[in-house]
Amino acid sequence: MGLRERKKALKRQEIVTVAIHLFDEKGFDNVTVAEIAKQAGIAPKTLFTYFKSKDDIMFHNETALLTSIRHLVQQQTSVANLWPAFHQFAEDLPTNEATQAALQATRRLMANVNRTPELNGRRLEMWATYEAGVQAALIEQRLTDSLTAQVLAHQMILVLEIVFNAELSDELWQARVTRIFNATSQVASLTNEVDMTI
Known part of the structure; x- marks a missing residue:
């Protein structure tokens, strides 16, 4: 994996970590994409290059088992x-x-x-x-x-x-x-x- 791919993977994981923390704290429905993006240090538009929706963030590892x-x-x-x-x-x-x-x-x-x-x-x-x-x-x-x-x-x-x-x-x-x-x-x-x- 090249440097660019590693950076992208790290940012993706950061978005997940931030979002899951917010979901746990406030409830899924009470968290906006803009709020997740702000805490992850990116624009909402940039977040959508990593995930298509808030649901996708929640289900990012749905096939883990x-x-x-x-x-x-x-x-x-x-x-x-x-x-x-x-x-x-x-x-x-x-x-x-x-x-x-x-x-x-x-x-x-x-x-x-x-x-x-x-x-x-x-x-x-x-x-x-x-x-x-x-x-x-x-x-x-x-x-x-x-x-x-x-x-x-x-x-x-x-x-x-x-x-x-x-x-x-x-x-x-x-x-x-x-x-x-x-x-x-x-x-x-x-x-x-x-x-x-x-």
């Missing part, structure tokens, strides 16, 4: 191993050094989004991006067909949506994840018992 989940999928040799491996991955998020930074970033993002109903649409877009990324990884690994990959990806990301919907301490994290996975097993059992014949 997606890379790790795709990596988990790529390590599997059978689709049968993926669900238990993902269960373990989700439980271990607070204690796994490789994912701790991504977990904290996602926790902070979801905490801000949960306090700002206007961002719900963007939250849905984020999780849809995760689903598409996991589905693509499943197909690339040739673990299953496209339709099964779509359903499985949806189930995996639904677990994350539910667990991130509450602000949990590390101590409560594992128990909550286990309950969610138990609930998905119960639902699967119920649907297996339904007579699908017409």
